[in-house]
Amino acid sequence: MFRLISHENNLSDIQTESLVSITGDPHEYEPSVMEIKKLISAPILITGPNELNPWIKKINFQRSKIPNLQTISILFDQKDYLTYPGANGEALSHFWLYPKVYCSLKSKLEADFKKLGHDLKLIKLCDSKKPETQLSSILIKIKKPIILTHDALLPLFLNLVQDKTHTIVAIKGSGHHEEANPESIKKMYNALAAPQVIWIQETGINIPQNIINKIRSNDIVIKIDTANSKDDDAFSVLKKLTQKLAPYAEKLP
Secondary structure, three states, rough: EEEEEEOOOOOOHHHEEOOOOOOOOOHHOOOOOOOHHHHHHEEEEEEEEOOOOOHHHHHHHHOOOOOEEEEEEEOOOHHHHOOOOOOOOOOOOHHHHOOOOOHHHHHHHHHHHHHOOOOOOOOOOOOOHHHHHHHHHHHHHOOOOOOEEEOOOOOHHHHHEEEEEEEOEEEOOOOOOOOOOHHHHHHHHHHHOOOOOOEEEEEOOOOOOOHHHOOOOOEEEEOOOOOOOOEHHHHHHHHHHHHHHHHHHOOOO
């Protein structure tokens, strides 16, 4: 969530202030009393999809009672869900991992700014095709099962691979305070029937130690921070992940 400090019709004059400071697993975060007060009173508040932070709904409701406050909520529509079949709102709320959704939300944000009288182009042309093509070219060549820390990346991987024989599973869901369930644990054990698997261990996501202990000495572990992308590159997480997966891509006949 960001508070707009100044808002002239020029990007160089825009200043924003982040009103929350998240440490640890973001799925377990709840705003403090001081942060709630700042969120409610910000003159212009920009928030991401509600699925990203379910607690923002109550704050937006409180803001609706106060005159002259402006709120820009970037929400999904049906088209966003259809872009990645099978994805739920919790997974798509990690929009920086879904290039097509990212570009869609960017356009919505620009349109919302325009409604407020500010014709802004926030970043250069949004190219959603290149990062997906690069990652897909690697994923389709990986034959080992892939175990994800949580399902933020799962719909993206499944849509890029589109091979029902390729085992890709997630341990946790992406919902707020969501934990591993018996079904996901069963899928993990099924994947571990293979002699070697690839674990994509997302830093900052809390996983019980008894699950971490399932990582075998010969398994491949890729650690990556999926919560943060570079300011100058919206898709830096996917690019880094592509680079880390590339050595395990098998040559196709």
